[in-house]
Amino acid sequence: MARLFYMSLPGVGDWNTVMRQSGAQLAPYRTYLMTAKKAADNRALSLSWRLPTPEERKELDRRQQESIIQAKQRAEKAQRRRDRQALQSVPSGEWVILEPRPDRSEEPDTTFDAFLDAKEVSERKPAFRGKASSWHPESRIGVNASDREALALLLSRLPTDIPPTANKEGDEVKSGTPLLFLRPNTWPLECQSKILEALEDRPSPRLAPLLRLVSTRPQWNQFEGDYVSDSDWVFLRRERDGALRDGTTEQRQFVRCALGTPDFAILEGPPGSGKTTAICELIVQLARAGKRVLLVASTHVAVDNVLERLIEWQDEADEKLVMPIRIGDESSVTSPSINAWVLRNLQRTWRGEILDHLDRPRDVKPEGAEARKILREALAPEGKESAIARLLLDASNLVASCNTQQSRMRERIAQTSNLSII
Secondary structure, eight states, rough: HHHHHTTTTTTOOOOOHHHHHHHHHHHHHHHHHHHHHHHHHHHHHEEEOOOHHHHHHHHHHHHHHHHHHHHHHHHHSSSSGGOOOOOOOOOOEEEEEEEETTOOOOOHHHHHHHHHHOEEESSSOOOOEEEEEEEEEEEEEEEEEEETTEEEEEEOOOSSSSSOOOOOOOOOOOOOOOOEEOOOOOOOHHHHHHHHHHHHHSSGGGGGGHHHHTTOOOOOOOOOOOOOOGGGOOOOOOOTTSOOOOTTTHHHHHHHHHOOOOOOOOOOOOTTTTHHHHHHHHHHHHTTOOOOOEEEESHHHHHHHHHHHHHHHHHSSOOOOOOOEEEEEEOOOOOOGGGGHHHHHHHHHHHHHHHHHHSSSOSGGGGGGGHHHHOOOOOOOOTSSSSHHHHHHHSSEEEEEETTSSSSHHHHHSSSSSEOOO
């Protein structure tokens, strides 16, 4: 079956030769991904835990209730619907206190931070069968809340192995104390493995440029970079004295190349070499051309750095070219200025604006009552597939996300035509 895919690839030369060469060239990368995933599972973070004393449990419950009450008070005081978040209820569950493992008394703070930020933990290590590893579904335990001051987690249930209840002073952690494990995020590695498998076994014609890279006799078409006039540059414009900063000429050359390439353009450089600036310029030029952009990176910081630069520029600029949407949880966003552009927040804002108008319509005609009723019913769902979410995603020309997040919505956007991926 694979040969049928390779026979339809344009510009790769002899398909039979390319099929053999791709397997040989991609094999080391495939091995690396499997080794990296196994190494990540073997280095899964773990901590000891104990049950809180009655006094500790009472204090934890009190602080949790107090935080919920404060959130409700802030929501009730909000004047606009968009500022009134859904009132939270006190989460239920079982409190546990996190402690260092007996064999690692000096556990770094980053380990505790990872557990306190987790959505679920595991009470057992992964099982290995050969090179493959698996986390048993029944060992997963949801995390309903956390208390950083007490290093405590509110679990959906207690682990199977429960240590003795701690006394008022706190029992000393002894050898054999049950552990909690944090499943490492191997989603990016799994995604790369699936993509590599698809690239090697069933490549579509649009993936031909990638396979040309592993071919010894590829056929590359010549192309001209797009022209950008000196006055149209935004982030790569001249200084007030007319001079160009060091590296601007090379950055401009990359942007022109990326705008005119029929397949892909690669920008490589160390930190501080201006990659973010060049990417911001490329996004603005693509937006001017009426194109949509999917911005992905391996870290949240990289994505948010680009968005922050673009939003800061656009707030001061006369032209509003970019309508960004940040896909992901608000807790993963690294810059406060990006929070308003998270899809969930945008959806709540615009839904609130429309419902505020429907609640108190001004200068409307009775003939529109039925239409307003239909609109209100269409706005009832608040999930990712709501009418507002679909409208925002269709209207946005810049969708940004970290590629470590599993998002069917991002995958649906990536399949949209007229989309440039950065």
